Amino acid sequence: MRTQIAIIGVGPAGMFLAHLMRQAGIDAVVIERRDRAYVEGRVRAGVLEPVTTDLMHRLGIGARLLREGLIHGGTKLALDGDVFRIDMAALTGGTTVTVYGQQEVMRDLFDAAEAADLPIVWNAADVALSGLDGDRPVVTWRADGVDRTLDCDFVVGCDGFHGVSRGAIPADVLRTYERVYPFGWLGILADVPPADHELIYANHARGFALASMRSPTRSRYYIQCAVDEDIADWSDARFWDELCVRLGPETAAKVVRGPSFEKTIAPLRSFVCEPMRWGRLFLAGDAAHIVPPTGAKGMNLAVSDVTMLGKALVERYRDGSDAGIDGYSARALARVWKAERFSWWFTSVTHRFPTMDGFDRRIQMAELDYIRGSQAAQRTLAENYVGLPMGAA
Structure with a gap:
């Protein structure tokens, strides 16, 4: 087999890039070790910045988003139950999330891929990359007991934190930066109406909580927990009780309880690797960086990566210019580190850390009180939350 762009992984980064290549008339093949049902069933982020919604519309896959997406012009913070609002739209010139x-984004991407007959290889085992430092990269894998080979011009690794792509960069070239947080998020999904029409990020003496939603009838709630918690110890009743304490009486009065149909514990990590390009290999999305979910940046960062990379690859094939692909890593990392900074900061002011003493807690409370009373501080939070303009990177 032969193609121009080999894309490893069918997550948001891989599929958005595949559609961008198809739109530009550039051949691409996507290779995935799982099947569609598994990928589409993974519960992930739910807050889309304009960089993501704009791209969906540009690719012609935004019809369902327009019908079902919930537009948020603000978000709310709570300190020990006392709630205040950040008017993001007013502070950013009308920008919303x-x-x-x-899961819905992936469904739209996969449906459009089927309609366009975009080539995806599912259930590819033992994926390996070679020739990345030359001009003839090769991707190999095994499917249905048969060894397969794909020759290409470039490989784009969109295969997540545990994928093979990042490991193909030599150890003496690759630099990694990591912060592992000493807690996780215990989250549930329940078919109950949300407690509020906007997200509420709660800092409480007992720990962080988040009131979120997926639709007007489906709620997504989280509470901070120890990373080694046994999920079996958390009955629905215990979860609802703890959530309501942390959200405070004003919000708790609006919480509708019901049986959860999903309950998970997710660890929190910040991670960046540099560079995001080596030879004929490019990294995008979680293959290159991870952010804690507090700032809702994960998928949006993946989309900004492939938006930059897609433009660079089009310039390479249309104009014969390597300027875009040569500058991709530096441009992408400039944006990544700004998102990492915001996600780290937002996590630090909303969560209880095991080593916090009374002084640390008072500093945290003072920070939130400052945000409440300062329009400048609110504007900084808002412009980072809705996503910095692509030119800002």
Whole structure:
């Protein structure tokens, strides 16, 4: 087999890039070790920045998003139950975010791929990359007991934190930066109406909580927990009780309880690797960086990566210019580190850390009180939350 772009992984980064290549008339093949049902069933982020919604519309896959997405012009913070609002739209010249689950985004991407007959290889085992430092990269894998080979011009690794792509960069070239947080998020999904029409990020003496949603009838709630918690110890009743304490009486009065149909514990990590390009290999999305979910940046960062990379690849094939692909890593990392900074900061002011003493807690409370009373501080939070303009990177 032969193609121009080999894309490893069918997550948001891989599929958005595949559609961008198809739109530009550039051949691409996507290779995935799982099947569609598994990928589409993974519950992930649900807050989309304009960089993501704009791209969906540009690719012609935004019809369902327009019908079902929930437009949010603000978000709310709570300190020990005392709630205040950040008017993001007013502070950013009208910019909003859209609540629309990553599962729904993937469904739209896959449906459009089927309609366009976009080539995807599913259930590819033992994927390996070679020739990345030359001009003839090769991707190999095994499917249905048969060894397969794909020759290409470039490989784009969109295969996540545990994928093979990042490991193909030599150890003496690759630099990694990581912060592992000493807690996780215990999250549930329940078919009950949300407690509020906007997200509420709660800092409480007992720990962080988040009131979120996926639709007007489906809620997504989280509470901070120890990373080694046994999920079996958390009955629905215990979860609802703890959530309501942390959200405070004003919000708790609006919480509708019901049986959860999903309950998970997710660890929190910040991670960046540099560079995001080596030879004929490019990294995008979680293959290159991870952010804690507090700032809702994960999928949006993946989309900004492939938006930059897609433009660079089009310039390479249309104009014969390597300027875009040569500058991709530096441009992408400039944006990544700004998102990492915001996600780290937002996590630090909303969560209880095991080593916090009374002084640390008072500093945290002072920070939130400052945000409440300062329009400048609110504007900084808002412009980072809705996503910095692509030119800002």
